[in-house]
Amino acid sequence: MAEPGINELLFRRARKYIPGGVNSPVRSFRAVGGAPVFIHRGEGPRIYGEDKREYIDYCCCWGSLILGHAHPRVIRDLARRLKSGTGFGTVTRIETELARAIHQAVPSIERVRLTSSGTEAVMSAIRLARAATSRDEIIKFDGAYHGHADYMLVRAGSGASTLGIPDSPGVPEGFARHTVVVPYNDLKSVRKIMKKRGEQISAIIVEPVAGNMGVVGPGPGFLSGLRKLCDHYRALLIFDEVITGFRVAYGGAQELFGVRPDLTCLGKIIGGGLPIGAYGGRRDLMELIAPLGSVYQAGTLAGNPLSVQAGLTTLAILQEEDPYERLALKTEEFCRSVEQSAARHGIGITVNRVGSIFSFFFTDREVTDQATARCQNSESFRRLFHALLTDGVYLSPSGFESNFISTVHRDQDLEKTLGTIEKTFKKWRKE
Ligand SMILES: *Cc1c(COP(=O)(O)O)cnc(C)c1O
Numbered sequence: 001m002a003e004p005g006i007n008e009l010l011f012r013r014a015r016k017y018i019p020g021g022v023n024s025p026v027r028s029f030r031a032v033g034g035a036p037v038f039i040h041r042g043e044g045p046r047i048y049g050e051d052k053r054e055y056i057d058y059c060c061c062w063g064s065l066i067l068g069h070a071h072p073r074v075i076r077d078l079a080r081r082l083k084s085g086t087g088f089g090t091v092t093r094i095e096t097e098l099a100r101a102i103h104q105a106v107p108s109i110e111r112v113r114l115t116s117s118g119t120e121a122v123m124s125a126i127r128l129a130r131a132a133t134s135r136d137e138i139i140k141f142d143g144a145y146h147g148h149a150d151y152m153l154v155r156a157g158s159g160a161s162t163l164g165i166p167d168s169p170g171v172p173e174g175f176a177r178h179t180v181v182v183p184y185n186d187l188k189s190v191r192k193i194m195k196k197r198g199e200q201i202s203a204i205i206v207e208p209v210a211g212n213m214g215v216v217g218p219g220p221g222f223l224s225g226l227r228k229l230c231d232h233y234r235a236l237l238i239f240d241e242v243i244t245g246f247r248v249a250y251g252g253a254q255e256l257f258g259v260r261p262d263l264t265c266l267g268k269i270i271g272g273g274l275p276i277g278a279y280g281g282r283r284d285l286m287e288l289i290a291p292l293g294s295v296y297q298a299g300t301l302a303g304n305p306l307s308v309q310a311g312l313t314t315l316a317i318l319q320e321e322d323p324y325e326r327l328a329l330k331t332e333e334f335c336r337s338v339e340q341s342a343a344r345h346g347i348g349i350t351v352n353r354v355g356s357i358f359s360f361f362f363t364d365r366e367v368t369d370q371a372t373a374r375c376q377n378s379e380s381f382r383r384l385f386h387a388l389l390t391d392g393v394y395l396s397p398s399g400f401e402s403n404f405i406s407t408v409h410r411d412q413d414l415e416k417t418l419g420t421i422e423k424t425f426k427k428w429r430k431e
Contacts, residue, residue, distance in 0.1 A: 006051045011035040031378070031398035032385045042069025045409040047394060055394035056413045058403040062396070063211070063243050063357065064268040067317055068408035074272050074313045081309040087301060094312060095303040101315045102270065102278065105251050108260045112280030113289060114303045118242035118267030119147025121277035122205070124289075124297040125263045126151070129203035129236045131295045132285050139193065139204040141184040143370025143400075145212035146205060146240050146265075150175040184210050184369040185218065187225040198233035203263075208253030211243040211402040213373045214359035215352040223259040230262070236285070242267035242277070243402065246315065248355035249324050256355070269318075272310030275301075323407045327356040331405050334358070334414050338421055345425040347380075356405040359396075360384065373400065387424040393417050 004012075014021035022028045022036070029036045038050040045068050047057045057069070067074065099112045115121045126149070130136060138151070146152040153167040154176045166176040180201070182189045194201065204226050210216040230237040239261040244253040246269040254260060263281035270276055280286060288295045335351040335358050342349040348364040361367045362380035381399035388395055393416070396403050405414075 005035070007035040007037055007049070010038045010050060026396075026398055026401065029397050031400070032382045034386065036397070037389070037394065044068045044070075045406055045413050053392060055389070055392050056409070056417060057394045058405070058417075059394060059396040059401075060404045060406050061273055062268065063247060063402060063404045064271065064273050066247060066269050066323075066356075066404070066406055067272075067314060068406040069273075071272075071314075071317070071408075073317060074310055077313040078272075078306060078310055081305055084305070086306060087304050089300060092303065092305055092308070094305060094308050098270070098308050098312050098315075099280075101312065101319075102266065102280065105246065105315070105319075106254065106264060106280075107251075108254060108262075108282075109264055109280035110283040111286035112266075112278050113286070113297065114299075114308070115277035115279065115297075116275050116299050116301050116304070116307075117147070118240075118265060118277040119149060120299065121242070121265040121267055121279040122146045122152060122240060123149040125238050125265050125279040125281075126203065126205065127297065128279075128285060128288060128295050129238060129263065132288055133202040133234065133236060135200050135202035135235070136178045137180060137197065137200045138178060138202055139180045139182055139190060141206060141210070141370075142181050143184060143213035143216075143373065144205075144207050144210055144240070146207075147242075151179050154179040154181055183371060184213070184216060185222050186369065187222055187229075190226065190229060194229050194233050194235075198229075198235065201233060201235045203236040203238050204230055205238040205240055207240045207243070208257060208259070209244050209248060209354045209357065211357060212400070213370045214361055214367065214376075214400050215354060215357050215402050216367060216369065216373065217352065217354045218257065219368060223253075223257050227259050227261075236262040238263045238265065240265045243357070244355075245269060246318060247357065247404075250318060250322070269314060270311040271307045272312075272314035274307040274310045275304070276307040276311060321407065324355065327405060327407065330409070330411075330414065331356045331358055334405070334418065337418050341418065341422045341425050345429040347425050347428060350376075357402050358405070359402050360399065362399070383428075384421070384424060388417070388420055391416075391420040391423075393420055 011021050020028050039047045041048040046054050048054050102112050150171045241252045241264050245266040249255040266278040290296050335353045338351050350361040350367050362377040363375050367373050
């Protein structure tokens, strides 16, 4: 038996004190096997492990770090801010600056409230939607992740349009009962449900680009179809743009696809790598929130100056650099090369991408929803993941997660990654 490596040793120690050794389950490498890589530093597109190895990082803190790790300007501004203290639990000027930057980028967000996580943003938006419509039910899509609020941890039962059953023990059936789950991209099913129970539906919540079943973009007419149904039945349309906000365009997926939601949830990029979330939208709705209205929501660390500063600087750089076209082009080229490499070696793969988000599905089928995503060969993903890891490339550690290209991934980083993928596919064919 080989000596256990440093990652295995650190993981053993972590498991003594932390359930499963991790503070968020997918970090445990369950989906790909082996010990997770313990990281102590990041710079640009790279992360550096306790194992003294470096990795080109395509997880980028789950897409939060669109400028890469430790961007010099973000770090400089953060260091300055840090010297002034870590938080006051009361109002600061920079919160308004961030709110203004968000409003200017995403015009549908007339008013915005900051939270400490995306989960909280979604919880609060749903509470608001229920209060505003005096209805309890919500429609979500199978395989969509909206954080871990009880009533969001719901998957479809058998087939489309079953009423929600909880995905996790500890979620009372009564909490999940108000959540209706529909296959992503299946407008027909949504229409059917609206016809039957439109009067009870407070909101449809959707990731305008699904990023938590792997990447699945919206089919033609899907988002605008949801908009029309919501208008017809007086339900609210909530875009969960926690991943897509400031990622697929400066104005998010709503800019890219030209559909205006009533409420939007943000997170990840707007905190520049620090904990944050936000929800916002129509002024008349947002003014129902306390202290103006009676819908309660609060947070000790909401609007924390460090998170706000990291977000502000990140958005300022994104606005100056306007990297979106370049990022999309780079990602498109990269993904096409992976497909060509797979084709050369007779490997069935579908590479989905929207903007600078991509994921690999080992299947010949088109992947348009959770059911088709599930059909992929997860053993193939596992093998590719570890082949890349061994060669110093870090993908998100599950075939059902998204990968991200940042503004600081250079051509040679992508070429090196493609080289490893080509080598791996070639070896598979020989077997
Ligand atoms: C990450 C994510 C969330 C949850 O955000 P947290 O900050 O992890 O609570 C919600 N929705 C989507 C689409 C996400 O990707």
